[in-house]
Amino acid sequence: MQVSHKPAAVSAAFDDPNLIAQAGLVPVMRLAERCGLPRLVAEKVKLTGAKNGAGASAHAKVTSIVGGMVAGADSIDDLAVLRHGAMPVVFGGIRAPSTLGTFLRAFTHGHALQLHAVHRKFLGELAAHTPLLPGCGEKAFIDVDSTRKRVYGRAKQGAEYGRFKGISTLHPLLATICTPNSRPVIATVRMRRGKAADSRGAPKLVAEALATATEAGCTGMRILRADSQFYNAGVIAACRRAGAHFSVTCGMNPSIKQAVHSIPDHAWQHITYPTAVPDPETGELISDAEVAEIPDYTAFASRKKAERVTARLIVRRVRDLAKPAVMGEQGELFPVWRYHPFFTDQPAATLQAEREHRHHAVIEQVIADNSKAGAFAHLPSGHFHANAAWLTLWAMTYNLLRATGALTSAFHAKATTATLRTHLVQVPARIARSARRITLHLPHNWPWQHAWTHLFGTVHDPPAQA
Template structure:
């Protein structure tokens, strides 16, 4: 590919008032309207007292922020991407970045909780009106994990030196929900200080995530999956109160080690991976492992009887390539296995339960997605403004996932970056005729059929709940 004109023959002028750079926002924000986003914000988010001016028309400000995030904004200043060309002809109530920044800084912890309520109800509406979670009535997985987001500036509230030496972070907690045939969506998020323990507030958070999953249509078997940081009696009790199963990595604490060493050699089953998978400890690719189960293991024996839990302990072991086997009698003295146990009441057979637990890593895709989009920055010095920004990102993420589900089978499982480049960031010229606006998009756009299907679906009669 090369330029077809000499450099001197090309000129540019930013003077066309009928162009827009993000035509995909038309069906995206229409879907948000159909799912009652503005109404939910008006009903739930109440900025009172001296914050009244910032909270006026909160629905327009929330939708402006979410539209900017859908278009690729990762800071407050970037929200100005909405104010160009013919955007005012297509959308009313677009707010300036300065106004949106003032709105976010007016949030308190209570207002952030109000926005969480909006997120929860909005996800339920998206799931009711789009094929967002196919098969949710039969089986769904709720994955809980935390991440550290590096921030800069000593005046940023809540930023502390946590897990990573010399790096100041905030410490978001998130829960996703998915089915065996869908990509995950976000059930709940929480912003926390950099030094907060991974499991801080986890039982309450798990209860909220499980309730949100049920509201989103996950009425069948629900299985909570988590890493060893969440292996505690409170999290498991929250699962049982909600009528959900659990599958939680335990780590190799002394009690677990003693239990693992009681497993007879003949109990181990060979498994082979169709494609090599990374070892969770070393990152090396492995193609096979062995799995065994202790059917009745009692956890938390140091607690009172009512808090002890008896369930399955499933263990996967892989060869430790860093310790190659020796010869002769030394084989028994120096075993070459590393063990990865998890505690579960998943009713599936052993190998299936192990495979489903290993799929917990899908939550890392959402975390990576966040840091490549609106969470590339946590843009405010105010902790609660960043908490609101986090929740608005989660709502935008779910909105784009629902958009992809309506567009095509491919886009239903595409990443946010792909959805944005294929469906949202499409240039268009508007034309007006007989009180009707027509969008003229690029000829031969590769994903025009998916885009047209999306537009026709959301701009036709209001869809019936699926």
Template structure:
């Protein structure tokens, strides 16, 4: 590919007031109106303080920040892309990034909790109006995990050197909801200080995530999946109080080692993963393993009798190629194994329950999606501003997932980066005719049909659609 014109025959000028670079924001933000985003913010978020202008009209500012994230913003300054060309003809009340930054910095912990409530209700509205979680009435998986986000600057509140030596981080906690046929949506998020333990506040967080799942239409079997840092009696108790099942990786503590050692060799069943899974110890991809089950294992025996839990212990073992096997005259006698136990009360049979648990890694895709977009930076020096930014990202993520579910089968499972590229970053020229705006879009846009499907759907009143 090369330019078809000689250098002096090409010129450029930023002078057309009728162009927009992100025409896909029009149907996406109309979908946000379907989900009653502005109304929910007006009903829930109250920011009062000495600087009354900072908290004025929070609904408009929240909507603008979410729109900026849907357009690819990963910092407050990137919200300035909403003020180009004919964007004011499509959207009213666009604010400058400095105004949005002042708004975020006015947040307190209480305001962040108000925004959490908006996120929870907004997800419920989207799930009710779009095929976001179409199979949630049968089975849904709620995954929880934490991540560390590296930050810079000595004034960044809450940043600490924790797990990674010499690296200052903030420590977000996430919960997602998915079904066997859909990509995850975000049920809840929390921002913690860099040194916070993974399981800090996990009981309350799990309770909130399970409640959110119920509001999002997860009325069938619900299974909470988590890694070993969430293996504690409080998390299991939170699941049982809400009628959810649990599937949690455990460490190889002495009690579990004794239980695994008691397994008969004939109890092990072979399992083959159609998609290789990552070995948590070595990082290698595994396609073949063996699985066995202890039907009744009592966990948390150091707690009171009422807090002890008896459930299934499913153990996966894989060959440990780093350790030499004991070789006898007739060949390999005692191969070396690594064991990965799961404590669960899943209603599914052993191999299915183990395979479902390994799909917990899908939450890592959500984390990677965020870090490739709005979470590339936690942009403020104020902790509560960054907490609000994290919640706004969760709402923008769910909004894009809902838009993708309306556009096409492909976009329902695409990453948000792909959804933005195909459906949001569409250039258009604005024209006026008979008191109507007309968007003139590029001829032969590769994803024209998906874009048109989304546009047509959201321009039907919600009660009719």
């Protein structure tokens, strides 16, 4: 491709008041309105003690931030992307970045909890209005994990040098919901200081995530999946109180090591993965492993009787290629294995339970999907609670985009956030006004015209009668 005119024959001017750069914001924010986002914010977020009027019109400010995040803003200044061309004609109540920054800095811990309540109810409404979690009435997986976000500046509240030497981080904790046929959505998030332990606050977050899953329509079997840092009595107890199953990786402590070495050789079952998976210790791709089960393993045996849990211990073992096997005259004599156990009470057969537990890595896709592009790429404020609010608003935006994709087509239901923005949101348009009606004139031959038109028509149809 090359420019078809000589440089002297091309000029540019930012002078058209009838253009908008993200016409896809119209159907996306219409979907947010139909699912009650402004109403939920007005009901639950009460910044009564905020200075300089920061708490006034909270619903307009939250929807402005969410709209900016949908368009790709990853900082407070980037929220100015909403203030161009004909955007004030198409949308009302757009706030300036300075106003939105003041609003975020007015948040306290209590206000952040109010925003969590909005997020929870909003996810339930999205699930009710769109095919966001197909099959959730039969089986749903709730995944928990933590991540570390690098931050810059000495004035960042809560930022500390933790696991990574010389790198200052904050340490968010998040939980997602998915089904065997859907991409994950975010159930809940928590902002924590950089040196917070991985499992700090996990039992409470697990309880909230399981309750949120129920509100989102997950009325069938719910299975919590987590890594070894969440293998503790509090997390397991939270699952049992909520009537959910658990599937949690556990490290090779002396008790588990003794149980694993007691497994007879004939008990191991061979499993072949359809696609090679990375080994969690070495990163090498593996496609074959062996799996065995101890049906009645009692965890937390050193704790009081009421906190002990008896369930299944499923162990996967793979060849340790980093350590040479002991060779005999006729070939390999003693192969060396690495063991990866997890503790579960879910009823699936051994190999199916192992496959489903390994799929816990899907939560990493959510983190990776937004870590380089989008609002999760940065935590923009020096105020801890402002960053906590920003994190929750990112989670709401992520779920809104996932619902948008689910409402559009089977392809977009599983597309990445960047693809959804490219295909459906970042579409330029020229507005025309006639007889008190606004018409959006979009590019001719837009490759995803039919998907966009289907989305636009769906969200502008009258709501279905209950």
